[in-house]
Amino acid sequence: MTVLNVNGKQHEVHADPRTPLLYVLRNDLALNAAKFGCGLGQCGACTVLVDHNPVFSCLTPISALEGRYIRTVEDLGTIDKPGPVQRAFIEEQAAQCGYCIPGMMMRAQALLEKNAAPDDAQIRAAMAPNLCRCGTQMRILRAVHRAARLMTVELQGPVKEAQK
Amino acid sequence: MNAPLTTPTRRMFVATGGALVVSFALAPHGALAQAAKPNVPAQPKLPGSLGKAPVLDAWIGIGGNGGITVFTGKAELGQGIMTALIQCAAEELDVDPAAIALVTADTERTANEGYTAGSHSMQDSGTAILNAAAQVRAILIELAATRLNLTANQLHAKGGAIVADDGRSLAYKDLVLGQELHRAAQPQSPLKDPKSYTVIGKPMRRVDIPGKVTGAPMYVQDLRPEGMLHARVVRPPNYGAELVSVDIATVEKLPGVIKVVRDGSFIAVAAQGEFQAIEAMNMLASIAQWRKVASLPDEATIHQFLTRLPAQDEVIANKGSPAQQGTHVVNAAYTRPYLAHGSIGPSCAVALYKANKLTVWTHSQGVFPLRASLANMLQLRPEQVHCIHVEGSGCYGHNAADDAAADAALIARAIPGRPIRVQWMREQEHGWEPFGPAMASSVSGAIDGSGRIVSWNYAVWSNTHSTRPGGPAGNLLAAQYLARPFQPPAPKEIPLPDGGGDRNAIPLYTIPNEHVVDHFIPQMPLRVSALRGLGAYHNVFSVESFMDELALAAKADPVEFRLKHLDDPRARDVITKAAQEFGWKKGETRPRGQGRGFAFARYKNSAAYCALAVDVTVERETGEVHLGRIVAAIDSGQAVNPDGIRNQIEGAIVQSASWTLYETVTFDRTDITSRDWSSYPILRFPQAPESVTVHIIDRPGEPFLGTGEAGQGPTAAAIANAIADATGARLRDLPLTADRIKQAIGV
Numbered sequence: 001m002t003v004l005n006v007n008g009k010q011h012e013v014h015a016d017p018r019t020p021l022l023y024v025l026r027n028d029l030a031l032n033a034a035k036f037g038c039g040l041g042q043c044g045a046c047t048v049l050v051d052h053n054p055v056f057s058c059l060t061p062i063s064a065l066e067g068r069y070i071r072t073v074e075d076l077g078t079i080d081k082p083g084p085v086q087r088a089f090i091e092e093q094a095a096q097c098g099y100c101i102p103g104m105m106m107r108a109q110a111l112l113e114k115n116a117a118p119d120d121a122q123i124r125a126a127m128a129p130n131l132c133r134c135g136t137q138m139r140i141l142r143a144v145h146r147a148a149r150l151m152t153v154e155l156q157g158p159v160k161e162a163q164k
Numbered sequence: 165m166n167a168p169l170t171t172p173t174r175r176m177f178v179a180t181g182g183a184l185v186v187s188f189a190l191a192p193h194g195a196l197a198q199a200a201k202p203n204v205p206a207q208p209k210l211p212g213s214l215g216k217a218p219v220l221d222a223w224i225g226i227g228g229n230g231g232i233t234v235f236t237g238k239a240e241l242g243q244g245i246m247t248a249l250i251q252c253a254a255e256e257l258d259v260d261p262a263a264i265a266l267v268t269a270d271t272e273r274t275a276n277e278g279y280t281a282g283s284h285s286m287q288d289s290g291t292a293i294l295n296a297a298a299q300v301r302a303i304l305i306e307l308a309a310t311r312l313n314l315t316a317n318q319l320h321a322k323g324g325a326i327v328a329d330d331g332r333s334l335a336y337k338d339l340v341l342g343q344e345l346h347r348a349a350q351p352q353s354p355l356k357d358p359k360s361y362t363v364i365g366k367p368m369r370r371v372d373i374p375g376k377v378t379g380a381p382m383y384v385q386d387l388r389p390e391g392m393l394h395a396r397v398v399r400p401p402n403y404g405a406e407l408v409s410v411d412i413a414t415v416e417k418l419p420g421v422i423k424v425v426r427d428g429s430f431i432a433v434a435a436q437g438e439f440q441a442i443e444a445m446n447m448l449a450s451i452a453q454w455r456k457v458a459s460l461p462d463e464a465t466i467h468q469f470l471t472r473l474p475a476q477d478e479v480i481a482n483k484g485s486p487a488q489q490g491t492h493v494v495n496a497a498y499t500r501p502y503l504a505h506g507s508i509g510p511s512c513a514v515a516l517y518k519a520n521k522l523t524v525w526t527h528s529q530g531v532f533p534l535r536a537s538l539a540n541m542l543q544l545r546p547e548q549v550h551c552i553h554v555e556g557s558g559c560y561g562h563n564a565a566d567d568a569a570a571d572a573a574l575i576a577r578a579i580p581g582r583p584i585r586v587q588w589m590r591e592q593e594h595g596w597e598p599f600g601p602a603m604a605s606s607v608s609g610a611i612d613g614s615g616r617i618v619s620w621n622y623a624v625w626s627n628t629h630s631t632r633p634g635g636p637a638g639n640l641l642a643a644q645y646l647a648r649p650f651q652p653p654a655p656k657e658i659p660l661p662d663g664g665g666d667r668n669a670i671p672l673y674t675i676p677n678e679h680v681v682d683h684f685i686p687q688m689p690l691r692v693s694a695l696r697g698l699g700a701y702h703n704v705f706s707v708e709s710f711m712d713e714l715a716l717a718a719k720a721d722p723v724e725f726r727l728k729h730l731d732d733p734r735a736r737d738v739i740t741k742a743a744q745e746f747g748w749k750k751g752e753t754r755p756r757g758q759g760r761g762f763a764f765a766r767y768k769n770s771a772a773y774c775a776l777a778v779d780v781t782v783e784r785e786t787g788e789v790h791l792g793r794i795v796a797a798i799d800s801g802q803a804v805n806p807d808g809i810r811n812q813i814e815g816a817i818v819q820s821a822s823w824t825l826y827e828t829v830t831f832d833r834t835d836i837t838s839r840d841w842s843s844y845p846i847l848r849f850p851q852a853p854e855s856v857t858v859h860i861i862d863r864p865g866e867p868f869l870g871t872g873e874a875g876q877g878p879t880a881a882a883i884a885n886a887i888a889d890a891t892g893a894r895l896r897d898l899p900l901t902a903d904r905i906k907q908a909i910g911v
Contacts, residue, residue, distance in 0.1 A: 016419070019439040027394075027438055032386040033379030035557075037508050038590040039442075042841035045508055072379070079378045086377045093369060093807055096815050097242025097558030098376030099509045105377065124849040131841060133508045134242055134558045135818030137852040139811065 002062045006031070007075035017063035022046045024062055025072060033073035033102035037131070044130030047103035048072050054110040054129075073102040076109065084154050085109050088147035089140075096134030104130050108144045112151055118144075208351040212291025213237065217275030220303070221345040223296035224253065230324065230337040232257065232264045234293060237277025238285040239269040239529060240372060242558040243872050244808040245285045247370045251804050252290050255363040256297030256356060258321035259336075266371075269531045269553035271546075279530035279632060281561070281694060282662060283771055283870030286804065290868045298353040300345055307339040358802065358864035365862060367807035372555070384527050384554040385512045385587060392514070392583040393422055394438040395575045396445035398431045399592050400645065402835045403458040403691065407431060407645075410452040418444050425578040428647030429454075432575050434584060442589075460831050461689050467499045467604045471625045475683040480660060481670045484677030490610025490618040492717050497607070498706040500898040502690055502829035503600040504844055509557025510588035511564035511597075515572035517580045522549045526569040527556025533634030534566050538573050541637035541650065549573075560819070562693035564588055564597045566633045570640035591839045596641060599829050600695025601627040601688075603665065603702040607710050615718035617729055619677040622707070626665025627688045628655035629698040641691075657684040658698070662768050668700040668877060671707050672766050673729035690831065697876035700767060701820070704877020705884065705898065708763035712885045713894065721750040722762045722885065732766070734799050737861055738775040739764050741797035745859050746777035757782050759890025763881035765874070772874035773799040773861075776817065779854075780886040784911060787902035789825055789887060791853035796878075799861040801869035809871050810858040816875030817856055822847035824880040827899055 002013045004021075006029060013024055020039075025031045025048070037045030039058045046058040049071040077083030082090060085105045095101045104127065111118055111126040118126065123144045132140065210218055216237065217223065225233040234253045240246045246266050254261040267273050269280065277289055305319050308326035311334060312319070318329045327333040358364070375382045400407070407429040415424050415433060420440030425432045433448055435441040461469040514525040522544060528534045531551035539546045551569070559565055572586040588596075605624040612618045636653055637643040643650040658664030666682035695701075715725035723743045730736050739762075742748075748762065759782065764775040779792030798813050826845055830838040838844035880898065888894045893908035 015437065016439065019437075023438045026386075027388070030388065031379060032381050032383075035383075035385065035509055036587060037510075038841060040590060040840055040842075042590075043508055073377070074379045077378065079374050079380060082374070082378060089377045090369065090373055093373060093811060095242075095370070095373050095376055096244070096811060097508075097555070098373065099242075099383065099507075099557035101377055102379065124852070127849040131508060131846060131848065133506055133560070133819065133846065135815035135820075135822070136811070137818050137847075137849055138814050138856045141849070141852070 002066055004062060004065055004070060005068065006070045007072060013062060015062060018061050020058050021048065021060045021062055021065060021070070022057040025057060031072050031074050035099055035102060037100070043100070044103045044107060045100050047106045047130060049106055049110055052110065052113055054107045071106070073105055076105065084150035085112070085147040088143045088150055092139050092143040092146055094136060094139035094143035096136050100130060100132045104132070104140050108147055111144070112148055116152055117148055210349050210351055211295040211353065213275060213277045213288040214292040214295055214349045216277055218349045220296050220300055220347050220349055222275055223293055224300050224345065226336045226340040226345065228337060230335060232259060232336070233267060234264055235267045235274045236289045236293065237269050237275040238289040239280040239531070239553040240555050241280060241529065242555070243812060244370050244805060245280070246372060247368055248286060248804040248808055249290060249293055250371060251363045251368055252294040253297045255361055256294055257301055259324045261363060261368060263324060271531050271535045271549070271551045276532040279533065281529050283767060283872045283874065286868035286870050290804065294355065295353040296349060298355045299350055302354045303344060303347065304336055304339050307344060308334045311339070361864070364802065364804050365806065365864065368805050370808070382555055383509070384514060384525050384556050385509055387514045387525055387554065387585065389514070389583040392585055393434040393436065393579065394441040395432055395434040395572070395584050395586045396441045396589070397571045397586060397592070397642070398445055398448045398452060399596055400429060401454050402456055405429070405454040405456045405458065408453040408455050410448060414451065415444050415448050418447065423579055424448065425575050427574065428649065429645040430574060430642050432571060432586070434575055434579055456834060458834050460833055462833070463831050466602055469689070470602060470685055471604050471683070473685045473687050475625065475685050476657070478682045478684070479679070480666055480682050481678050481680035484619070489677060490612045493608065493610045494710070494713050494717050495608045496710055496713055496896055497605065498702070498709065498896045499604045500602060500702040500705065501827070502602045502692070503695055503823055503827055504594060504829055504838070505560050505563040505597055505600070505695055506844065506846060507557040507559055507563050507593065510590055510593040511568035512556060512585065512587040513569040513572040514583055514585045515569070515576035516583045517576040520548060522573055522576065524549070524551045524569050524573055525554045526551055526565060527554060527559065528565045528569055529559065529562065530632065530634065533632060534569055536635050537566070537633035537637045537640050538570060540635065541570060541640060541643045542573060542577060560696040561600070562598055562630070562632050564593055564641070567596070567641040570642045574642055594839045594844055595836045596691070598631055598691045598693035600701070601629060601665070601692040603699065605702065605706040607706060609710060609714055611714055611718045615720050615725070615728070617673065617675045617714060620671060620675045621679045622669060623681045623683060624665055624669045624699065624703060625683040625685060626699055627685050627692050628657060629664035629692070629694050630658055631655060631691070631693040655686050655688065657682065661770055663699060665699040666703070667698045667768055668703040668707070668765055670769060672732065672735060672769055673711070673726070674731050675729065690829070697873040700765070700873065701823070701876045701880060704763070704765040705880040708765065708878060708881030709884050709894070709896065712761070712888065723748055724750060726764055734773050735764065735766055738773040738797040738799050741859055741861055742775040742777055742795055745797065745857065746793070746795035748777055754889070757784055757890055759886040759888070761882040761885030761887070761889055763878040763885060765877045767874040772801070772869040772871055774813065774874040774878050776875070776878050776882050778882040778886045780883065780890055782887060782890040782905060784909065787906035787911065789883070789900065789902070789905065791821055791851070791883070794853050794856045795859070796857070796875065797859045797861060798871065798874060799863060799869070800871045800874070801863050801866040803860050803862040804868065806860050806862070809860055812871045813858045813875045814856045816873070817879045818847065818852060820876045820879035821853065821883060824883050824898060825900055
């Protein structure tokens, strides 16, 4: 048995410890956001956060994850109350098929937790491991810029926003 | 934890429940057509695809709870079609778009609108729904007039009710109590004046994006019905290989494995867990003995190989004199490699075989053609097969969606009563999807003393651009490997006006002497089919590169040169708009290494107009191309969702830039060797353009022209033209890689 902390909840998982996290998230915990893209760490569709760092969940066995803090898109907000990164992607309409987008959002979240106001080059460099085949890159870049602003507003609170 | 065994989109769960919806929704296959027949004598042509299901309640239902359901035979592929179709219905029904639930491609619920392809969805389904909605509104007004004892002109539709001038109103749900909408569709509809539109032409947020950014089960990959098993297929090592032997018993002992399914050279495994299925697949693959038979041509000389194969030649344009005229003759030849669709999510399907009925949840572009092929493969009647579209990862044409559905169907039949989910692995998708065909073209043109093109001789060589399923099962990959294999049907060229390999081979420019030949090559060394734009990607690349070559010979500005040869005012408008918004200046000089390029096409010569200008910087030492500012103009006819159009064109430009600069399917003499994102690299964020701006020329009241594929060709040519401008070197072989650029400029 492996105990995983996913989105702040402890889960007892009975899968083979070698099982990559992605399959456990999707099939055992019914968390749909992280997607299978390549199983090779080449596309980033499976990106989740482990202890604040973006990782390829398709490659990371659950045996390596006990006691670590795992976060997925489901932790960022809900359809009724989307978080800043989700709001930014909705407001910029930054999706076509959308299959790669959860991975994009988690990589953006990781970047913005470390750098509250990244410039365009920093965003491009940080997002480089993630592929989008629909060609939504320009909107995704805009969404990450917007998410940075929304997160700043959220952290500083509505009063500060009202003073602007 | 299991998702309900149904299409997952939240909108699709919206209950409609009304008698009308049910009467159609539950009608067995064929009942609709039968029901419609008595009402439908030989009619003039109905708008869009209305004729494919010529009764109004096949398209629109109003439920007892007031819910409105709209049915389309087209599928959401990430192009945003659901939202645009809802806008069409909401506009003519005078309701809030949020009141509408949309049911998409489903062989038991929607009209058979064939494939969702060719940028046809707005033309076909959008037009059908717009007209059906207008006709339904007229019926509602007529019903209210009777009930309120008023005349139609004293009534109007507003917010889901028919409102009388005297203030009385009747909700739609109170007007539709029975079969009122079960009426034959009419050729003429009381369409609104586009000037009065409040929904069409206004940007609307996509209905599917909130679910997609919050982890809702939006994709076929996310279906998890009770009792579902995970399956994986072991594909042969290469094309045509035969399975000689495999020790099934050993694999069936692995943890979680339920069954190994073998039929001839088709072999698959189903297991409780997904990782268990993958491990079992790996073991099966390692112990299976295959007889390899494939031999592939030499990749280095693939275009010579293809153009020497027997071809069916057709002259598709022949105007004026075939003799070369003019004072300045220019010759050129262009090639494109095989390109992969490269969906980010490998293809997936879920199938359930139960009580002699097969249900398949699939991201196929054509649920009805797929049903026909699955029925043929399994020797079932079409009524025994139910195909339901559920979104997958973007496909950009005929990828492995249908093949995954066939895999799931074969495994499900061997394990009745259990839903079977098959997802391909990355290496399988890259190795086995039907690629966009390699192509070649040659062109000779001449200009006269006044800088006009006087003659144009063009020839294009290509395999087919469609090996889609439909009818016989031979186009389904698995069917070709069964113990009793199905042969692929003879490939065919897609006829003009749409065309396949010859799509956009005839230039839209006004040229007095013009000769265009389509060399259709039936023999296919690699598996190929439809990739976004089909032959238009190559032909527009060739034609628009050559226009710049002629402009250079005529010492003319590329934009002016194009305008000089165009009569179509809408073509002129997109060119002028793109050039103006970009700030295109005639005769502007730039430092070495910086260039700008322009290109234009009207997709299929009959659909959307698209022009764009591109800034590039070419690094001399490395040959690397940096995409700068890109400005495009698009005329898709009446724009329904402007932001949806922009999203599609932005995507087309970035995707086409990736094809154009980086992509080639590689192979050796037996195997496809580009099997992942490392051996088939595509554009990543650092290579994305600095900016992409899309300007829409809206044409209120004009027919919908579609958008999805309009940008592919012009982008390729604009980049090639910009590189030529930056370096003085003309590259005619795609992709325009750093190595080829270095070679061309002598670094």
